[in-house]
Every structure is written in structure tokens, then in C-alpha cells.
Amino acid sequence: MPTINDVARAAGVSPSTVSYVLSGRRPISAETRARVQAAIAELGFHPHAGARALASSKTNVLALVAPLRVDVNVPVIMQFATAVVTAARSFNHDVLLLTKDEGTAGLERVAHSTMVDALILMDIERDDVRLPAIRTLKQPSVLIGLPADHAGIACVDLDFEAAAALALRHLAGHGHRRIGLIGASPAVYRRQTTYADRFLAGFLRASHELELRTTTHPCEPGADGVRAALADLDTALPGLTALVVHNEEALRPLLDLLHAAGRRVPEDVSIVAVCPRDVATAMPVDLTSIDIPAHDVGTIAVETAMRLLDNRRVDFTRLLEPRLVERDSCREISPSHR
Amino acid sequence: MPTINDVARAAGVSPSTVSYVLSGRRPISAETRARVQAAIAELGFHPHAGARALASSKTNVLALVAPLRVDVNVPVIMQFATAVVTAARSFNHDVLLLTKDEGTAGLERVAHSTMVDALILMDIERDDVRLPAIRTLKQPSVLIGLPADHAGIACVDLDFEAAAALALRHLAGHGHRRIGLIGASPAVYRRQTTYADRFLAGFLRASHELELRTTTHPCEPGADGVRAALADLDTALPGLTALVVHNEEALRPLLDLLHAAGRRVPEDVSIVAVCPRDVATAMPVDLTSIDIPAHDVGTIAVETAMRLLDNRRVDFTRLLEPRLVERDSCREISPSHR
DNA sequence: TGATTTTGTCGAAGCGCTTCGACAACTGCC
DNA sequence: GGCAGTTGTCGAAGCGCTTCGACAAAATCA
Incomplete structure (x- = not known):
């Protein structure tokens, strides 16, 4: 060499x-x-990267802390990761992959040993234990998600509260008045993962403001979980005409189940999904959906990290406006059904 | 600090x-x-990691080159990545994530600049363009896959040829004589991704040795692709009684399609799938399957890299023996149907 | 008891790069 | 024509660690 x-x-x-x-x-x-x-x-x-890092105190490496357990949402996580790696490369940085399982220790290890210039964290919980840790690091962090106390920390995400409101406004605009929410898995709520929390909060608020009859239910993974959730929704709100689904995994079984029960989409039940575009269009019915802009979020997270490294101004809270794309799963409901 | x-x-x-x-x-x-x-x-x-790397010429970092395009197989790739990261940590190493898109340039960049001690490559093609490159690196590489010319390169993977033979032996043992293969997407064969190639080769050989009537077909992603593949198989081999499916994406639509056509699994059609365990058991029918042991493969790949770094002996070609788990998608066929 | 090995510690060199200060040679301006 | 500012290059220091050789002290052996 x-x-x-x-x-x-x-x-x-x-x-x-x-x-x-x-x-x-x-x-x-x-x-x-x-x-x-x-x-x-x-x-x-x-x-030589090491020599350079030693002399310049810059590594040109970003840490990406991803939830690598084989959980729900794997494709979505992959989309975020891909976006982050691609964006990082465009700024001449590489990406060190950490698992969320390592918790605080992993962050501190790579930060204290000066392996990375900045960190990007995914799968943020409401009171994430990693927050106090990153506040003490000399390297800047960017969160993909929005924890309760995010003062002084850069956060990027889809505006899930607005997304929920948008979904309900869309359905309300089509005449629906009785609407159910199929949420994430109970484990996700239990961890208080922020996107699920925020979506639910937005859903409840908009439901109130629009004076809708709604009910919400988390949904265990697997066909059985979906069956149970659907049954519960039907019981709690008989005659519901629309569903909002914030759970990629549940979509497929849900459509199968409705089909088997002879409930047509959108003739009998309208659906608005919150999921990546490709998931929405890979279903038997092309779903009207609010996209999860993983690519944009990942890219903005990296850009934010770069600005932080250059001591340039950043918006500490960056919530991307949701966009609803109409496809074939919602229909105008006739006044008689309202 | x-x-x-x-x-x-x-x-x-x-x-x-x-x-x-x-x-x-x-x-x-x-x-x-x-x-x-x-x-x-x-x-x-x-x-300080950089200082240490400079003085000792060791970085304690592994490169993982993953196909991060949002392709088929995302969950499987994630399983490999998770296993690699976890195993690496157990050897006190971290993982730098590279995308396959960067091609040869990415490998050379991290290797020449001494960012990593060793490399692990996924999604290997038959005549992978990266092979000449890694042969020139001073850092050792481990492939997950088996290219045509793998002399002197450490390779780890499931033995897909044996897996195909195992699937056919299982079905033949249940009396099936007319068997179709639903393969990976044409794009995967076009790239000559080694697992698909090797599975197909094993399928054809075993088919010959067992004197079976078989036909094979790649399968485009999406329900339409599966429909077309199934139609082609039925035309080429009327009255087939069993299917081998080497395509995670296709499983769901396939089962839906068979159901819609009134063909019951396993009463009318037996199925052996090649996929991760959790995919096999997440279907309406629990599928008899040959597991893709992503965890073991990833772990062994890392162990092999570590041995290489210590100049210890390694098996350069490590093909894991396939295991078939019987579930509910195969049944003994009555002699009259043979 | 003296020779030899082992144990425990230190000092210094060096890994390959960046960066600061110095400085010579120009350029431009009043 | 003299002074200030640019431009272009060099040398040396230093980033924080590992590792080699040296060496004193203690342990082992004949």
C-alpha cells in the first residue's frame, strides 16, 4: 500500500x-x-482511513442504529436503511450498522471510540432510553421518529398525526361516518414506538373534530390476529363502512378475510392504508394509501446530520407532510348508508 | 476524551x-x-479507533456487501444481515454496510483505505464481477453463495443442489411422479444468481435420476406472474400433482390462486417450499419446507472470516446440508393417480 | 552460588495523515 | 519604488495508539 x-x-x-x-x-x-x-x-x-481519522478527527462514517430483530415492517426498515446508505455515500460517508438490541452500549462504544462522526437512530420510542445517552455524546444524532422530549435533538419523520387526520378527512369526505382503525401490533404500542402512538393520537383527535363514530384496535401479527381485530371492530362499531389500516402485515390477511366473508372492497368496505407505495399496489385491490416516504426521510436524516457536522442551521423537528394517493379502495357512500 | x-x-x-x-x-x-x-x-x-487502526493495522470492522435494492427476498436478506452483525459483535467487530450497487468500487474503496479487516459478500452471481476484485485485496473475503470459479475463496451457503434433490425425493417418496418447479424471478436467473442456478441444476439432475416427469418455470413477481407460471406448468405437464416452490414472493399468490381454482393443498396439489421457516408457517396452510438457514449461514460466514484473519484453517467451500420439515402441504398420493 | 530464564515495566519509535506557521516569489496599488 | 496582500510550497509537530528492545528484579535451575 x-x-x-x-x-x-x-x-x-x-x-x-x-x-x-x-x-x-x-x-x-x-x-x-x-x-x-x-x-x-x-x-x-x-x-489510510485510520490515519486520516486520527489526524483530522473526522471518520467520514455515520452510525445507523436499526431494529434488526426480525420484526414486522422488515421491508420498510430496509427502505430506510437503503436511503440512508445511498444518501451517506453521496456525501462521501460510509455507514456502520448497529442493532438496536445493543442499546445504549452500542452507541457509546462507537461514539467514544470515535468510529463515527454522527448517528442516525431508527425505531424511536416515546421515552427512549437512548435519548439521555445521545445527549452526552460529542457527535450529533438524528432521530427517525419523534420522542416525547425531543428538545434540542434533530428529528425527522412523516407527520403521522397529520396522516391520520388526512385519512379520516378523506373517508369523511366520501360520506363515511363509522370508521375503524386497525393499528400496529400490541407490542409496538407497548414499546410506545412513536409513529404508532402519534398516528393513534391524530386519529382520535380528528375523529372528534370531524364528529365521526370510530373505534380502534391493535392487531397481532398473522391471520388470526387480523381476524380477532376485525371481529372486535365489528362488535364495537356495527355497520362500519370504512377501515384505516396502519399495519403493513395486516393488509393481506385483512383483504383475504373480507373477501372470504363476502365483503367487497370498496363496495362494502372502504380502506385507507398507511404503508409504502409498493405494498399498497401489490394487493388484490390497489389500495388508496398514505405513503410512508422512507426514502425521503432517510435522505433528509442524512442531510440533517451533515448540516449538523458543518454547524449549519437545521430544523430540529422535521415532520413531512403526508400525501394520500387515491386508488381503488375507497368509494363514495350513498346517503342512505350514512 | x-x-x-x-x-x-x-x-x-x-x-x-x-x-x-x-x-x-x-x-x-x-x-x-x-x-x-x-x-x-x-x-x-x-x-481511539483510528489511532488503534493506524498503529496495529487492524480495524475490528467487517464490510457487509448487501443487495439493498428493494428487491424480492427482503426479509431473507435482513435475516442474513442480522446474523452477520450479531456474530461480528460476538467477535468484537463492527459492520460497515455497503450496497451491492456500488459494485467493485465500493469494495476497493473500503479495502484500500483500510477501513475493514475482512469482507462478506451476499447475492453472488455465477461469474460475479466482484470476484477478480476481491482476489486482489489484501483483506480476506467470504462469500455467501457459490460462484463458478471459487478456487481459493471462502464460500458459505445452503447446499441448494442437495435441497432440490431432497424436495424431489420427498415428493417421489409420497408417490408423486409429475412435479413442477416454480422458480425465482427471471431477473434472478438472468443475473445467474448462484442459489437459483444451483437449485435448478439440482432439480433437473434429481428429476432425471428419480425418473420423474418434471417441468420448471421462473416466476415474475406479483400475482399475475404466478398465474402465468402456473398456467405454463399446467400446460407443459398436465395432471401434475406436486409443486416445488423456490420463491418466497410467489407462495402467497400461489396458494390464493389454487384456492380460487378449487385445487386443495395438499389433497389435490402437494407443495414443498424452499424458504425461511417463518414464511412457511405464515401461510394459510403450514407448508412442508426446506429451511433457508440464514442465521447459520451468516454466523458461519463471520466465523470463517475470523479464522482467515487468524490464519487458521478453513473449509473454503462450506455447503450446509438442507433439512426438510414436514408440515401440512404434502400428502401420499394414491396409486391410481400415479 | 552463579548462570539462566521468567516476569513486569518503561521509553522510544513509528503507524500515515492533517495542519500550522514560515517563507519565497509574485501581483497589484498608490 | 515600496508596501501590502496573494499564491504556492515546505517542514515539522502532533493526532493516540501499539510494539519492540531494553532492563531490573524475581524465580528457577544446576
Whole structure:
């Protein structure tokens, strides 16, 4: 492996000049620059990351803390991760992958040992135990999610409260008055994962404001969980005409179940799903949905981290406006059914 | 951030002594060790990763090259990634996540700049363009998959040829003689992704040896793709009594389709799936399946990398024996149907 | 008891890079 | 023509750690 000294010798300059060619931090004449670059190319020189980190206190690495348990939502998590890695590369950074299981220890390990410049955390809970920890780190963090006490911490996410309101407004606009919510799995609520909490809060508030009859139910994974949830909703709110589904896993079994029961979508039941676009369109009925913009959220998270590293201004709370795409799962309800 | 010098001063020893306490490479008296460890704990000292990498030429980081496009198989990829990260941590290593999209450039970047000690590559193609590249790296690589020319490269995977044979033997043992294969998506075969290739090869060979009537068909994603594949299989081999499915995505639509057509599983059609256990048991019918042992494969890949780093012996080709678990999707066929 | 090995610690060199200060050679301006 | 500012380059220090050789003290052996 050639070093910067080898390059310097080959180009007939000092090592510092090579460094300045690389970083552009000082003016270098065109001829010298060309000679240096030729030497770099010829020797196949790549700066040693460790040496660079030691001298400059920058690693050009971001930590991504992902919930790697094989949980619900795997494809969505993957979308976030993909977006983060791609965006990081566009800023010439790499991504170190941590699991959420490691908890606080993992964060502190990579931060204290100066392996990363900044951290991006997913799957944030309402009172996430990691929050106190990241507040003490010298590296900046960006959360994908919105915990209760987020003062001074950069957060990015879809505005799930607004999303719930949007779903209800859409259905109300189509004449629906009795609407059920199929929520995330109980485990997700138990952890108080913020997107689920916030969606539910928005749902309840909008339901009240729009004067709708609604009921909500979490939903265990698997067909049986969906069956139970649906039964409970039907009991609590007989004659409901629409469902909001905030649970990717449940969509498929739900449609199967409705089909088996002879309840047509959208003729008998309208559905608004909250899920990635490709999930919505991979169902037997193309679902009217509110997209989870994983790509945008991941990209913005990285951009925010970069701005923080440059000491530039950032919006500490960045909630993306939800967008509803009409497809084939909602229909105008006739006044007689209202 | 305290440095090793701060620790040394606090403990009243030299920095090298602290280093030896940390690494255990030289004997240190119990009292000294205790003093040093107390100082480390009190100051909250964490060695600087870059400095360490520079001095020792070890980073304690593994690169994981994953196909992060949102493709088929997302949950399976996640299982591999989880296993790799967990196993890496158990060897005190972290994982740098690269996307396959970056191709050869990504590998060379992290290897040449000495960011990682070893690399683990997923989604290997028959004549993978990355192979020549990794052969030139000073860091060892471990492949999850088995390319055509794997001489001198460590490879770990399920033995997909044996898996295909096992599936056919199982069905033949139940009296089936006319069997169709629903394969991966055409894109996967086009790329000559090795697991698909090898499964197909094993299927054809075993079919011949067992003197079965078989036909095979790739399967586009989505319900329409499955419908087309099934129609083609029925045309090519009328009266088939069993299906082998090597395509997680296709399973659900396939079962729906069979159900809609009034073909019962297993009464009218037996099925053997090749997929992770949890996928097999999440279907309307619990599927007899051959597990894709993502966890074991990922763990072994990391172990192999570690052995390579220690210059210990490794099996360069490690193909895990497939295991078939009987569930509810296969049945003995009556002689009259044979 | 003297020679030899083992144990425990230290000092210094060096890993490969960035960055600061210095300085020579120009350029522009009154 | 003299002074101030640019431009372009160099040398040296230093980032925080590991590791090698040295060496004193203690343990082992003949």
C-alpha cells in the first residue's frame, strides 16, 4: 500500500502538498496538482482511513442504529436503511450498522471510540432510553421518529398525526361516518414506538373534530390476529363502512378475510392504508394509501446530520407532510348508508 | 476524551503498560492491572479507533456487501444481515454496510483505505464481477453463495443442489411422479444468481435420476406472474400433482390462486417450499419446507472470516446440508393417480 | 552460588495523515 | 519604488495508539 510519502516522492513535492491537493484547503498550482494526481493514479494511492481519522478527527462514517430483530415492517426498515446508505455515500460517508438490541452500549462504544462522526437512530420510542445517552455524546444524532422530549435533538419523520387526520378527512369526505382503525401490533404500542402512538393520537383527535363514530384496535401479527381485530371492530362499531389500516402485515390477511366473508372492497368496505407505495399496489385491490416516504426521510436524516457536522442551521423537528394517493379502495357512500 | 496517556498518568504507569493491560499481550502484575483498570473506568477511557487502526493495522470492522435494492427476498436478506452483525459483535467487530450497487468500487474503496479487516459478500452471481476484485485485496473475503470459479475463496451457503434433490425425493417418496418447479424471478436467473442456478441444476439432475416427469418455470413477481407460471406448468405437464416452490414472493399468490381454482393443498396439489421457516408457517396452510438457514449461514460466514484473519484453517467451500420439515402441504398420493 | 530464564515495566519509535506557521516569489496599488 | 496582500510550497509537530528492545528484579535451575 503506497502512502502519502510515496506519492510525494513520485511527484517531487512534499507530503503536505499532496494532502492539500487532496483536500483543496490551500491553493495549488495547476501543474503541481496534475503531477500529484498522476502519481496518485499511478501508484493507486488511497489515504489510510485510520490515519486520516486520527489526524483530522473526522471518520467520514455515520452510525445507523436499526431494529434488526426480525420484526414486522422488515421491508420498510430496509427502505430506510437503503436511503440512508445511498444518501451517506453521496456525501462521501460510509455507514456502520448497529442493532438496536445493543442499546445504549452500542452507541457509546462507537461514539467514544470515535468510529463515527454522527448517528442516525431508527425505531424511536416515546421515552427512549437512548435519548439521555445521545445527549452526552460529542457527535450529533438524528432521530427517525419523534420522542416525547425531543428538545434540542434533530428529528425527522412523516407527520403521522397529520396522516391520520388526512385519512379520516378523506373517508369523511366520501360520506363515511363509522370508521375503524386497525393499528400496529400490541407490542409496538407497548414499546410506545412513536409513529404508532402519534398516528393513534391524530386519529382520535380528528375523529372528534370531524364528529365521526370510530373505534380502534391493535392487531397481532398473522391471520388470526387480523381476524380477532376485525371481529372486535365489528362488535364495537356495527355497520362500519370504512377501515384505516396502519399495519403493513395486516393488509393481506385483512383483504383475504373480507373477501372470504363476502365483503367487497370498496363496495362494502372502504380502506385507507398507511404503508409504502409498493405494498399498497401489490394487493388484490390497489389500495388508496398514505405513503410512508422512507426514502425521503432517510435522505433528509442524512442531510440533517451533515448540516449538523458543518454547524449549519437545521430544523430540529422535521415532520413531512403526508400525501394520500387515491386508488381503488375507497368509494363514495350513498346517503342512505350514512 | 481522555487518552491512553491520561490513563497512564492517573494510574502512575507508562502508556505502554496501559496498552498491555488492554491487549493482554504481556504479563502485568495483578495490582498494576487493577490500578490501570480503575483509572480507565474512572476516566471513561475508550481507545481511539483510528489511532488503534493506524498503529496495529487492524480495524475490528467487517464490510457487509448487501443487495439493498428493494428487491424480492427482503426479509431473507435482513435475516442474513442480522446474523452477520450479531456474530461480528460476538467477535468484537463492527459492520460497515455497503450496497451491492456500488459494485467493485465500493469494495476497493473500503479495502484500500483500510477501513475493514475482512469482507462478506451476499447475492453472488455465477461469474460475479466482484470476484477478480476481491482476489486482489489484501483483506480476506467470504462469500455467501457459490460462484463458478471459487478456487481459493471462502464460500458459505445452503447446499441448494442437495435441497432440490431432497424436495424431489420427498415428493417421489409420497408417490408423486409429475412435479413442477416454480422458480425465482427471471431477473434472478438472468443475473445467474448462484442459489437459483444451483437449485435448478439440482432439480433437473434429481428429476432425471428419480425418473420423474418434471417441468420448471421462473416466476415474475406479483400475482399475475404466478398465474402465468402456473398456467405454463399446467400446460407443459398436465395432471401434475406436486409443486416445488423456490420463491418466497410467489407462495402467497400461489396458494390464493389454487384456492380460487378449487385445487386443495395438499389433497389435490402437494407443495414443498424452499424458504425461511417463518414464511412457511405464515401461510394459510403450514407448508412442508426446506429451511433457508440464514442465521447459520451468516454466523458461519463471520466465523470463517475470523479464522482467515487468524490464519487458521478453513473449509473454503462450506455447503450446509438442507433439512426438510414436514408440515401440512404434502400428502401420499394414491396409486391410481400415479 | 552463579548462570539462566521468567516476569513486569518503561521509553522510544513509528503507524500515515492533517495542519500550522514560515517563507519565497509574485501581483497589484498608490 | 515600496508596501501590502496573494499564491504556492515546505517542514515539522502532533493526532493516540501499539510494539519492540531494553532492563531490573524475581524465580528457577544446576
